[in-house]
Amino acid sequence: MNLASRSLYRAALLVALSMVALTAGCHHKPPPPPPPPPVQAPAPARPTVTLQASPSSINKGESATLSWNSTDATELSIAPDVGAVTAQGSTKVTPSDSMTYTITATGPGGSASATATVTVNAPPPPPPPKGPSDDELFLREVRDAYFDYDKADIRPDARAALSQTADFLKRHTSIKATIEGHCDERGSTEYNLALGDRRATAVKQYLVSLGVSADRLSTVSFGKEKPFCNESNESCWQQNRRGHFLKAN
Amino acid sequence: MQSKLRGLSSFFVLVILAFCGRSAAAQDWFRTAIGLDANKPRLAIADFAARSEAAKSHASLFTQVVRDDLQLSGILEVPSPSFYPPQAPSIPAELKPAIWIDPPTNANFLAFGNLSESASEVAIEAWLYDVRNPSAQAVVGKVYRGAPTDLQVRKFAHQFADEIISKLSGGLPGVASTQIAFVSSRSGGAKEIWVMDYDGSNQHQLTTLRSISLTPRWSPDASRIAFTCFAPSAGLTSAQICMYSLDTGKLVSFPRFRGTNITPAWSPDGTEIIFSSSMQGNPQLYVSDINGGRPKRLTSANGASMSPSWNPKTGQTVAFVSDRAGTPQLYLMNSDGTSETKLDLPDKGYVIDPAWAPNGQLLAFSWRRPNDNYDIYIMDAATRQLVELTRDQGRNERPSWAPDGRHLVFESTRGGTRQIWTMLADGSQPHQLTTTGHNESPNWSPR
Numbered sequence: 001m002n003l004a005s006r007s008l009y010r011a012a013l014l015v016a017l018s019m020v021a022l023t024a025g026c027h028h029k030p031p032p033p034p035p036p037p038p039v040q041a042p043a044p045a046r047p048t049v050t051l052q053a054s055p056s057s058i059n060k061g062e063s064a065t066l067s068w069n070s071t072d073a074t075e076l077s078i079a080p081d082v083g084a085v086t087a088q089g090s091t092k093v094t095p096s097d098s099m100t101y102t103i104t105a106t107g108p109g110g111s112a113s114a115t116a117t118v119t120v121n122a123p124p125p126p127p128p129p130k131g132p133s134d135d136e137l138f139l140r141e142v143r144d145a146y147f148d149y150d151k152a153d154i155r156p157d158a159r160a161a162l163s164q165t166a167d168f169l170k171r172h173t174s175i176k177a178t179i180e181g182h183c184d185e186r187g188s189t190e191y192n193l194a195l196g197d198r199r200a201t202a203v204k205q206y207l208v209s210l211g212v213s214a215d216r217l218s219t220v221s222f223g224k225e226k227p228f229c230n231e232s233n234e235s236c237w238q239q240n241r242r243g244h245f246l247k248a249n
Numbered sequence: 250m251q252s253k254l255r256g257l258s259s260f261f262v263l264v265i266l267a268f269c270g271r272s273a274a275a276q277d278w279f280r281t282a283i284g285l286d287a288n289k290p291r292l293a294i295a296d297f298a299a300r301s302e303a304a305k306s307h308a309s310l311f312t313q314v315v316r317d318d319l320q321l322s323g324i325l326e327v328p329s330p331s332f333y334p335p336q337a338p339s340i341p342a343e344l345k346p347a348i349w350i351d352p353p354t355n356a357n358f359l360a361f362g363n364l365s366e367s368a369s370e371v372a373i374e375a376w377l378y379d380v381r382n383p384s385a386q387a388v389v390g391k392v393y394r395g396a397p398t399d400l401q402v403r404k405f406a407h408q409f410a411d412e413i414i415s416k417l418s419g420g421l422p423g424v425a426s427t428q429i430a431f432v433s434s435r436s437g438g439a440k441e442i443w444v445m446d447y448d449g450s451n452q453h454q455l456t457t458l459r460s461i462s463l464t465p466r467w468s469p470d471a472s473r474i475a476f477t478c479f480a481p482s483a484g485l486t487s488a489q490i491c492m493y494s495l496d497t498g499k500l501v502s503f504p505r506f507r508g509t510n511i512t513p514a515w516s517p518d519g520t521e522i523i524f525s526s527s528m529q530g531n532p533q534l535y536v537s538d539i540n541g542g543r544p545k546r547l548t549s550a551n552g553a554s555m556s557p558s559w560n561p562k563t564g565q566t567v568a569f570v571s572d573r574a575g576t577p578q579l580y581l582m583n584s585d586g587t588s589e590t591k592l593d594l595p596d597k598g599y600v601i602d603p604a605w606a607p608n609g610q611l612l613a614f615s616w617r618r619p620n621d622n623y624d625i626y627i628m629d630a631a632t633r634q635l636v637e638l639t640r641d642q643g644r645n646e647r648p649s650w651a652p653d654g655r656h657l658v659f660e661s662t663r664g665g666t667r668q669i670w671t672m673l674a675d676g677s678q679p680h681q682l683t684t685t686g687h688n689e690s691p692n693w694s695p696r
Contacts, residue, residue: 188602220488
């Protein structure tokens with residue numbers, strides 16, 4: 001320890017000693033005790049109440065059950081319709097429309113309330129006025145394509161028929177169609193199956209060229225196995241040489 | 250040039266001869282090719298003796314079936330039983346050859362024998378003797394034992410007839426024990442695959458798909474029948490190849506392909522099939538293994554190709570129908586799809602239903618010539634010579650050869666409705682096999 005720090009130590013010690021003497025000489029009187037609290041009866045508890053509806057959703061004409069539970073209430077009542085009730089219980093309600101029930105509990109401690117809602121589902125809307133079904137429209141508007149003997153080329157009259165068919169299919173995009181290829185009885189069974197395939201494919205390609213999506217159209221050849229007409233004359237044969245549309249489901 | 254012209258003109262002479270009735274010159278090569286000799290031995294079949302009252306009906310059934318079989322064989326003349334001498338031998342010791350050689354029977358051979366029958370068994374002794382060489386041994390001597398049913402007695406009669414035919418035709422067996430697959434709509438209107446004995450008896454239904462089944466084709470080992478079917482799948486109907494197993498009595502699975510899949514035909518070794526499919530566009534011919542695996546396209550011309558027939562002898566050539574030139578015509582190609590050639594006929598019209606004969610040389614087909622109806626023709630593939638087998642008798646289509654190469658089965662409308670008929674390969678002895686409902690698309694089984 002050098003000289004300067006020793007004198008600093010001495011000064012600090014002096015200060016500390018004088019502080020102790022100062023405090024000891026400064027003694028106050030104690031304060032008076034607080035007055036005792038006033039004597040009172042305890043306050044009544046505030047009522048509590050719960051209300052539930054089960055089920056909370058019904059169809060018109062059905063019932064739901066309201067159940068409730070309460071504490072510290074002297075009077076309970078449920079509005080609307082039900083009225084005064086006991087401290088706990090349940091009751092059936094048959095609201096004709098969606099309804100929110102409120103239970104009010106009143107007691108010395110005040111009042112409380114709770115609500116529960118019963119939703120009444122509306123009956124299904126009446127069916128809309130009946131228009132033609134897709135099946136009926138399909139039959140009415142879709143036109144088959146007819147072919148020349150031994151040919152799978154689309155004729156001018158078939159072009160007109162297929163334009164109408166394409167219009168229908170483009171307006172009813174949910175409808176899919178099967179194109180059946182048919183032939184008259186004159187060729188062989190085997191040759192006609194191949195020819196019917198080419199006819200059905202030609203019809204499909206023509207519709208696709210008019211903007212009908214290919215995946216809505218399937219093809220099948222029945223050759224001469226499912227004739228529309230069974231006589232052996234040209235008017236009957238013409239009936240059987242066709243691409244025939246069926247609505248696919 | 251000169252010799253070419255001469256060759257061409259002699260070809261036309263032959264064709265014209267073939268069309269002008271049954272000229273001897275045109276018929277010689279043809280009868281030789283199909284083994285129908287003009288000089289047929291006369292073979293009498295004596296009434297088989299019933300050893301008991303119980304055996305009587307089967308004795309007469311056996312006799313009748315053997316007579317029909319030998320008559321249908323085409324290689325024998327069967328004298329009318331009304332010419333026969335009154336005493337029929339029932340065993341060789343009773344045979345008096347002289348009375349069978351004499352007119353009016355004029356027999357070269359005599360078949361005879363006897364049946365005995367119990368509640369559980371029929372026993373048939375059957376012989377064939379060369380009555381002009383009576384010291385010789387029996388040509389055929391057989392004993393058959395089995396269940397005493399009509400079906401079994403028929404089977405034994407067919408076996409005995411086939412023994413005789415084999416002995417008398419230099420080893421080429423008869424077809425009396427073979428069967429014919431066909432399409433019938435007699436039950437409920439749906440077209441199903443049926444099978445019958447070669448003579449039309451024992452007709453029974455194989456498939457019950459209740460839709461449209463067509464073009465049955467026996468596998469070379471007769472264990473399967475491939476055909477065209479319309480069985481729907483997942484709401485979609487289309488023509489597909491179906492495969493029926495005669496071992497299990499059920500369909501064997503076969504893959505579905507896009508489009509229209511028709512007219513399967515077996516390779517002679519039974520390992521592949523060719524069929525027509527529009528899986529990639531126009532109907533073309535494809536070859537695949539018999540489970541439908543790895544289909545490979547063979548044709549690519551315009552139009553449609555279908556109805557293949559695989560040469561059963563060489564395995565090299567496939568005949569088929571294509572309308573690439575406008576109307577359906579016959580074409581030949583190698584079985585790998587190379588070397589397609591058109592088979593030109595003297596005039597236009599429809600040419601369909603090619604069917605190779607077992608000898609791989611003759612091609613039967615149906616031809617509708619201008620202003621005429623469909624008729625069955627045979628062409629020699631090497632010389633292109635033609636013979637017409639049917640004429641002016643309704644629509645005659647879809648010939649299929651018997652394994653002996655001497656018989657054809659076909660469909661005809663000559664009786665008013667479409668029915669199955671057989672005939673000898675020279676057009677003689679037409680014989681109706683079906684009468685109930687509509688029946689079509691016959692295919693003769695291999696042996």
